[in-house]
Amino acid sequence: xxxxxxxxxxxxxxxxxxxxxxxxxxxxxxxxxxxxxxxxxxxxxxxxxxxxxxxxxxxxxxxxxxxxxxxxxxxxxxxxxxxxxxxxxxxxxxxxxxxxxxxxxxxxxxxxxxxxxxxxxxxxxxxxxxxxxxxxxxxxxxxxxxxxxxxxxxxxxxxxxxxxxxxxxxxxxxxxxxxxxxxxxxxxxxxxxxxxxxxxxxxxxxxxxxxxxxxxxxxxxxxxxxxx
Amino acid sequence: xxxxxxxxxxxxxxxxxxxxxxxxxxxxxxxxxxxxxxxxxxxxxxxxxxxxxxxxxxxxxxxxxxxxxxxxxxxxxxxxxxxxxxxxxxxxxxxxxxxxxxxxxxxxxxxxxxxxxxxxxxxxxxxxxxxxxxxxxxxxxxxxxxxxxxxxxxxxxxxxxxxxxxxxxxxxxxxxxxxxxxxxxxxxxxxxxxxxxxxxxxxxxxxxxxxxxxxxxxxxxxxxxxxx
Numbered sequence: 001x002x003x004x005x006x007x008x009x010x011x012x013x014x015x016x017x018x019x020x021x022x023x024x025x026x027x028x029x030x031x032x033x034x035x036x037x038x039x040x041x042x043x044x045x046x047x048x049x050x051x052x053x054x055x056x057x058x059x060x061x062x063x064x065x066x067x068x069x070x071x072x073x074x075x076x077x078x079x080x081x082x083x084x085x086x087x088x089x090x091x092x093x094x095x096x097x098x099x100x101x102x103x104x105x106x107x108x109x110x111x112x113x114x115x116x117x118x119x120x121x122x123x124x125x126x127x128x129x130x131x132x133x134x135x136x137x138x139x140x141x142x143x144x145x146x147x148x149x150x151x152x153x154x155x156x157x158x159x160x161x162x163x164x165x166x167x168x169x170x171x172x173x174x175x176x177x178x179x180x181x182x183x184x185x186x187x188x189x190x191x192x193x194x195x196x197x198x199x200x201x202x203x204x205x206x207x208x209x210x211x212x213x214x215x216x217x218x219x220x221x222x223x224x225x226x227x228x
Numbered sequence: 229x230x231x232x233x234x235x236x237x238x239x240x241x242x243x244x245x246x247x248x249x250x251x252x253x254x255x256x257x258x259x260x261x262x263x264x265x266x267x268x269x270x271x272x273x274x275x276x277x278x279x280x281x282x283x284x285x286x287x288x289x290x291x292x293x294x295x296x297x298x299x300x301x302x303x304x305x306x307x308x309x310x311x312x313x314x315x316x317x318x319x320x321x322x323x324x325x326x327x328x329x330x331x332x333x334x335x336x337x338x339x340x341x342x343x344x345x346x347x348x349x350x351x352x353x354x355x356x357x358x359x360x361x362x363x364x365x366x367x368x369x370x371x372x373x374x375x376x377x378x379x380x381x382x383x384x385x386x387x388x389x390x391x392x393x394x395x396x397x398x399x400x401x402x403x404x405x406x407x408x409x410x411x412x413x414x415x416x417x418x419x420x421x422x423x424x425x426x427x428x429x430x431x432x433x434x435x436x437x438x439x440x441x442x443x444x445x446x447x448x449x450x451x452x453x454x455x456x
Contacts, residue, residue: 010238043270043360043389044381071388072361095391097325097361130388131359132271133300133325152380152403153272160299160358161271163323175380181409 018138021101025108025141032118036126037220038099038140040164041148042157043130046174048077049207050148050216051125055084057213063221064120068107069127070099077127087116098135099128123220132161143223147197150174151184155192162196170201170219177206246366249329253336253369260346264354265448266327266368268392269376270385271358274402276305277435278376278444279353283312285441286351291449293351294344296335298327300357315344326363327356351448360389371451375425378402379412383420390424398429398447405434 029036039047051067058065066087069077078090089107091099104126112118126142128135147168149157152175158165165171171193179186186204193202201219205212257264267275279295286293294315297305306318317335319327332354340346354370356363375396377385380403386393393399399421407414414432421430429447433440 042272042358043385044272044378046382073390074384074387076384076388095361097359129361130270131325131361133323133357133359134362150272150380152378152406154274156302156304157271159302160304162301175410178380178406178409181406182403 015137018101021105022139022141025101025105026143028108028118029124029141029143032121034118034121034124035144035221035223036124036140036142037144037146038126038128038135038142039146039148040128040132040135040168041130041174042132042150042153045130045148045150045153046207047127047130047148048080050172050174050205050213051081051127052084053207053210053213054125054217055081055086057210057217058123059085061217063122063217065123065125066111066116066121067125067127068104068111070103070129072096072129087111087114089114093129097129097131098138099126099140100138101140104140125220132157132164136164136167144169144220146170146172146220148172148174149189151176151179151189152182155185155188158189158192158196165193165197168197168200170203171197172212172216173202173204175206175208176204176211177208243365246329249333250367250369253329253333254371256336256346257352257369257371260349262346262349262352263372263449263451264352264368264370265372265374266354266356266363266370267374267376268356268360268363268396269358269402270360270378270381273358273376273378273381274435275355275358275376276308278400278402278433278441279309279355280312281435281438281441282353282445283309283314285438285445287313289445291350291445292348293353294339294349295353295355296332296339297355298331298357300324305355315339315342317342321357325357325359326366327354327368328366329368332368353448360385360392364392364395372397372448374398374400374448376400376402377417379404379407379417380410383413383416386417386420386424393421393425396425396428398431399425400440400444401430401432403434403436404432404439405436
């Protein structure tokens with residue numbers, strides 16, 4: 001590690017301030033009775049495609065869901081998700097490689113100003129910037145952290161990025177419809193997940209076929225266990 | 229952006245120091261006559277699988293290649309690559325989400341101490357930590373930056389992570405053997421690349437079939453143009 005002690009001290013200060021803002025967010029979400037999930041994965045794991053499918057399913061189940069979606073640039077994902085009719089806001093982070101709690105606060109405020117009542121929501125998904133490292137350290141006030149892994153990424157990703165997977169409450173496998181085409185070894189992936197995140201539920205999903213979308217929605221609406 | 233000005237100033241200092249170390253590395257690589265490529269992509273794009281294939285092809289072509297491979301944890305990738313017989317070292321970055329020039333310096337020193345003469349190498353590949361944001365700012369003394377994008381990640385990734393693609397000399401598409409299975413729209417991907425990185429060569433590859441591996445090796449051994 002080449003980072004100087006002074007930088008480390010300052011980073012610690014940034015994280016402590018983030019944690020305070022996140023704690024206030026968590027109180028606010030709890031008071032409104034909305035379940036909040038922070039979705040973290042590599043770029044290209046298919047978070048947005050899965051969310052599109054999840055939002056449609058949520059509407060069919062009369063579950064009221066909203067999304068804040070982070071990207072370095074473009075509002076492509078917000079436009080895709082808003083087509084489902086759910087309240088959606090894009091958080092453009094410019095060069096920042098993760099969401100922070102104050103960004104979530106200001107975009108939740110904007111969602112409310114646009115006419116969404118937090119008390120009327122069942123579920124708020126925070127789709128983080130695609131990155132398996134940096135988002136790990138930033139609490140966004142979520143009740144549940146979801147780590148996603150596509151079948152195309154390699155079964156040993158949880159071992160290579162253990163901090164994120166260890167911090168997750170739920171692990172979601174995506175794109176399982178093409179598992180055979182990419183020789184995905186599910187047992188190896190589940191073994192890697194269990195090694196760094198023992199006891200976490202693993203949900204296999206496909207945004208294309210809809211597999212696992214109902215199970216995932218059910219999980220997202222349940223509070224996670226206090227510990228593993 | 230919630231980062232404080234003080235942090236920004238300190239980050240600038242870290243980057244300036246990195247640039248100085250990188251400049252010294254570049255002089256050293258140039259004096260040894262070794263082409264150095266910095267490979268950057270999401271986790272799971274298939275850098276290591278493509279490198280395995282490239283190293284075998286390089287040996288067949290009597291091109292002498294070595295690799296430094298970065299990961300947050302595990303030496304899985306170094307073990308995979310070392311099986312090809314090429315000189316390989318793993319850089320474990322712990323919680324750090326990118327390689328920095330001083331890590332490259334110390335591992336190049338270790339490669340030399342292990343008996344690899346830089347003067348005898350034609351090619352050194354620096355496989356960065358899987359991340360589309362943070363590695364962008366860190367010069368590693370490379371002559372060529374390679375941004376890789378798999379057909380499974382979504383054609384608009386270059387638009388969402390423009391800084392990395394704009395900083396690349398070459399863009400490599402990976403896993404093209406499964407392009408049809410994932411409905412990959414190559415024209416859309418090339419249009420997104422051209423929008424943020426006009427004029428860059430795009431090489432379509434498959435680690436499975438070997439498609440494009442020869443073309444990529446040829447490109448890696450050529451110095452990139454001075455500007456685009």
